[in-house]
Amino acid sequence: MLPVGSPATGDDFIDRERETAFILDTIEKDHVMLVAPRRFGKTSIMRKIERDLASRHKPCVFLEVESVNSPGEFITDLVTALVECGGANHKTRIFSALEKAFARLQESVDEIETPVFRAKLRSRLRAEFSDDWLEKARKLDTIFAEIDRPVCIILDEFPVAIQNMEADDARTFLHWFRRLRQVSAGVRFIVGGSVSIDHVVYGVGGTPVINDFRRIGIGGFEEDVALSVVERVFQDEGWEYSPETGRAVLDCVGDPCIPYFLMIVLSGLKEEIEISGGAPSPALVDRVYNKRILGSEGRHYFEHYSRRLRITYSDQEAKAARAILSRVSAAESLPAAIAYDIFRRSTASESEDAFLALLAQLNHDFYVAMDTPGELRFYSKMLRDWWRIYHAGTG
Secondary structure (H helix, E strand, C coil), X not given: CCCCCCCCCHHHCCCCHHXXXXXXXXXXXXXXXXXXXXXXXXXXXXXXXXXXXXXXXXCEEEEECCCCCXXXXXXXXXXXXXXXXXXXXXXXXXXXXXXXXXXXXXCCCCCCCCHHHHHHHHHHHHHHXXXXXXXXXXXXXXXXXXXXXXXXXXXXXXHHHHHHCCHHHHHHHHHHHHHHHHHCCCEEEEEECCCCHHHHHHXXXXXXXXXXXXXXXXXXXXXXXXXXXXXXXXXXHCCCCCHHHHHHHHHHHCCCECHHHXXXXXXXXXXXXXXXXXXXXXXXXXXXXXXXXXXXHHHHHCHHHHHHHHHHCCHHHHHHHHHHHHHHHCCCCEEHHHHHHHHHHHHCCCCHHHHHHHHHHHHHCCCEECCCCXXXXXXXXXXXXXXXXXXXXXX
C-alpha cells in the first residue's frame, strides 16, 4: 500500500516526471515557488528534486522550516545548510568566509567534517543572529554572491515560517531575503508549503517581495495516471481489478484527483477487506467511502482544513469563510452575490474589497474554485462531501 500523508519516495513516487523535469529546467535561471493545495505532493516533488540533483553531483539541501519562529533561526538553518551542502573544499571555503564576518565563529572549533563541528556551528550562529539580525545578515550578501557553482536550497513550509514571525520581523525579513536572492547568482531557491504564501505576505510586505519567483502549479493526477495507481495497488494487494472498480475509486475522489485523497480511499478499502472480508467491487468502494471516510472514524483525515481557518484567518474572516463554505457545500455552486450577503451578515461589513479579498484567500488556499464567473464551488468533491456532513449549518 502506498503511503498516506507521508512524502512518497523511491518506487512509491508516482508520475510527476514532467513536473520534476520542468522544475529542474527552470532553476537553471529562476527561483521556483511550488503552488498547490495541501496534500498534492509538493514535499514528495521537492525530495525528488533533491535526489535528482544529488545523482548529478550538484549541491542541494532540503530544509523543513515549519518550526522556525524568527529571522535569526531561519538564517542559522540556511547558513548551516549552505556550509554542509558541498564537499570538504566547499565547507572550508564557506566557513572561512563566515569566520571573517562573525565574531562568534572566530573561536576554535573541531574538525570541519565532524558532528561536533556542525553542532557548534549551529549554536554559535544562533547566538550571533539572536539580536541585530538584519545588520549581521547583510554580511551574508558578499558570501552568497561569491558562490561560483550552482547550489539549490529547497525550503518546505516556507509560508508557515513567515507566519510564525512577528509582523515587523517578517516584513523586514522578506525584503532582506529578496535582496539576498538578487545578489546570489549561484544559488537557486525552491519554496513551497501547505499555506498560501500570497495570503501570508499580503499583510507583511505584499507580493513585490516574492514576484521574482517563477510559480509552478502542482495539479492532481491525470485520470490515466490515477487509474494506473489504483491498478498497481490492487496488484500489490492481490486483489482482482476491474475498470468499474477503478472508476468507483476515482468517483469518490472527484476531479482534481488529489493524491492524498486517493490514498485515503485505497487505505480504507484495505482496512475494510482485512476486517470484514470480501473482494473489491464498486459497492464495497461506496460502502468504504460513506462508512470509513465520511464516517466518524475518517474525520481526522480532513480536520486540518477546518482548523486552518482558525489559525491563518482573522476571527471575522474565519466566521465569514465558514458560513460561505457551509452554503457552498450544500449546493453544486453558489452565486457570488449570495456569498456577499453571507459575508455582510457574518462580519457586519459592507466592504466589497474585503469580501473579494476573502474569496481570493479561499481560492488561493484551494477551498473554493470559480470556474464560472460569479459562481463558487468547492475545489474538491471529497472535501465538499466531508464539509457538508460536519460543518454545513454551523457557519
